[in-house]
Amino acid sequence: MFERPRGGERTVLVHLRLDGFEDDRDFTEFRELAVSAGADCAALITGRRPAPDPRLFVGSGKAEEIRDAVRQSGAELVIFDHALAPSQERNLEAFLQCRVLDRTGLILDIFAQRARSFEGKLQVELAQLRHLSTRLVRGWTHLERQRGGIGLRGPGETQLETDRRLLADRIRQIRLRLDRVERQREQGRRARRKADLPTVSLVGYTNAGKSTLFNALTQAGVYAADQLFATLDPTLRRLDLPGAEPVVLADTVGFISHLPHELVAAFRSTLRETCEASLLLHVIDASHPDRNAVIAQVEAVLAEIGAAAVPLLPVFNKIDLSGEPPRLERDAAGQARAVWLSAATGAGIDLLTAALTERLWGDAVRGWLCLPPAATRLRARLFSLGAVVAEQTGPAGEWLIEVRTSRGNMDLLYRRDGLRAEWVRSGFDGPAA
Numbered sequence: 321m322f323e324r325p326r327g328g329e330r331t332v333l334v335h336l337r338l339d340g341f342e343d344d345r346d347f348t349e350f351r352e353l354a355v356s357a358g359a360d361c362a363a364l365i366t367g368r369r370p371a372p373d374p375r376l377f378v379g380s381g382k383a384e385e386i387r388d389a390v391r392q393s394g395a396e397l398v399i400f401d402h403a404l405a406p407s408q409e410r411n412l413e414a415f416l417q418c419r420v421l422d423r424t425g426l427i428l429d430i431f432a433q434r435a436r437s438f439e440g441k442l443q444v445e446l447a448q449l450r451h452l453s454t455r456l457v458r459g460w461t462h463l464e465r466q467r468g469g470i471g472l473r474g475p476g477e478t479q480l481e482t483d484r485r486l487l488a489d490r491i492r493q494i495r496l497r498l499d500r501v502e503r504q505r506e507q508g509r510r511a512r513r514k515a516d517l518p519t520v521s522l523v524g525y526t527n528a529g530k531s532t533l534f535n536a537l538t539q540a541g542v543y544a545a546d547q548l549f550a551t552l553d554p555t556l557r558r559l560d561l562p563g564a565e566p567v568v569l570a571d572t573v574g575f576i577s578h579l580p581h582e583l584v585a586a587f588r589s590t591l592r593e594t595c596e597a598s599l600l601l602h603v604i605d606a607s608h609p610d611r612n613a614v615i616a617q618v619e620a621v622l623a624e625i626g627a628a629a630v631p632l633l634p635v636f637n638k639i640d641l642s643g644e645p646p647r648l649e650r651d652a653a654g655q656a657r658a659v660w661l662s663a664a665t666g667a668g669i670d671l672l673t674a675a676l677t678e679r680l681w682g683d684a685v686r687g688w689l690c691l692p693p694a695a696t697r698l699r700a701r702l703f704s705l706g707a708v709v710a711e712q713t714g715p716a717g718e719w720l721i722e723v724r725t726s727r728g729n730m731d732l733l734y735r736r737d738g739l740r741a742e743w744v745r746s747g748f749d750g751p752a753a
Contacts, residue, residue, distance in 0.1 A: 400421070688722055
């Protein structure tokens with residue numbers, strides 16, 4: 321049985337096109353993923369098959385071609401641009417006599433390098449352990465040996481069973497820690513909902529310029545680089561909009577085609593920032609040669625994580641590379657439909673903030689209320705919604721309050737919180753019928 325080496329960056333890449341699959345993606349993204357992981361790409365093997373081989377995924381002839389490339393280049397690792405079954409991975413390692421990694425393992429390795437926060441590291445470790453748990457059987461020869469020695473001989477668990485048990489224990493510990501982090505995140509979300517503070521989440525294909533746009537809007541100084549998954553940990557910052565209330569802007573991890581299910585499951589709490597956002601800004605690389613296909617892949621991932629119903633505003637970035645002018649497009653009803661800008665040069669940033677104000681606060685109303693001294697509960701409710709702009713006290717102890725909030729909130733104040741029409745001085749209509 322093949323013993324896995326500890327290291328190895330010199331790599332042979334394998335990319336196959338399978339008949340009958342809608343996704344016939346180019347291997348450019350695959351090569352960029354490998355480079356992002358630190359691989360030294362010595363050779364690229366391509367081919368086409370009607371279906372994966374059950375034993376080696378590739379045919380015997382292609383497997384020999386890969387083995388020859390490994391020997392000639394001195395490669396220590398072979399990476400497949402596909403998800404391999406555990407048995408296929410073991411059979412390939414025995415045949416090629418080097419370490420084999422599939423697409424999921426490659427992405428997990430990149431995420432392990434990029435994670436910086438405590439939560440991000442836990443999420444990556446959980447995804448890696450889940451992936452590893454399916455690959456323990458006969459993956460390493462020492463795992464078949466039974467624990468023994470003086471006083472330890474006789475019935476007992478094999479090393480493989482011990483590793484399985486330790487792996488399961490570690491997964492349980494990580495889940496408990498992530499549950500605590502998720503409860504803390506939920507407290508923050510509840511506070512934002514209570515204050516009626518909208519959340520805007522940046523989503524899009526990896527390397528579309530989300531972090532650069534995030535920095536341009538908030539001056540947060542988030543790390544941004546021209547590489548896949550440059551930013552992994554989510555970052556939240558306050559964004560002040562001209563003539564409107566502030567919002568919370570969230571920078572999230574970039575998407576790719578065929579996002580591994582292990583990552584979707586492990587990053588569920590992080591992805592909730594996307595699912596529960598008031599608005600999604602879909603950042604699109606306007607200079608990408610296959611822009612429409614990338615848009616479709618991001619929309620597929622949004623549907624997979626349960627965010628398809630969240631309102632979305634497309635933002636076409638990198639117009640400095642595509643040659644497009646900055647502009648704000650509107651639909652037939654006059655609503656902002658798309659923004660074209662350059663986060664790197666700042667062109668069109670003002671159009672985006674104007675579109676955000678329109679989409680989030682377009683139905684905002686503003687006016688004055690005169691509340692009697694007994695309306696303390698309603699006054700507290702206005703402050704909890706973050707709707708109070710200014711307040712004065714009248715000679716009889718009444719409160720003169722300037723309020724700015726959405727029409728929906730005003731309707732709830734009428735219906736649920738006891739606001740009366742005679743307390744309105746100016747600016748507000750009565751409850752909706």
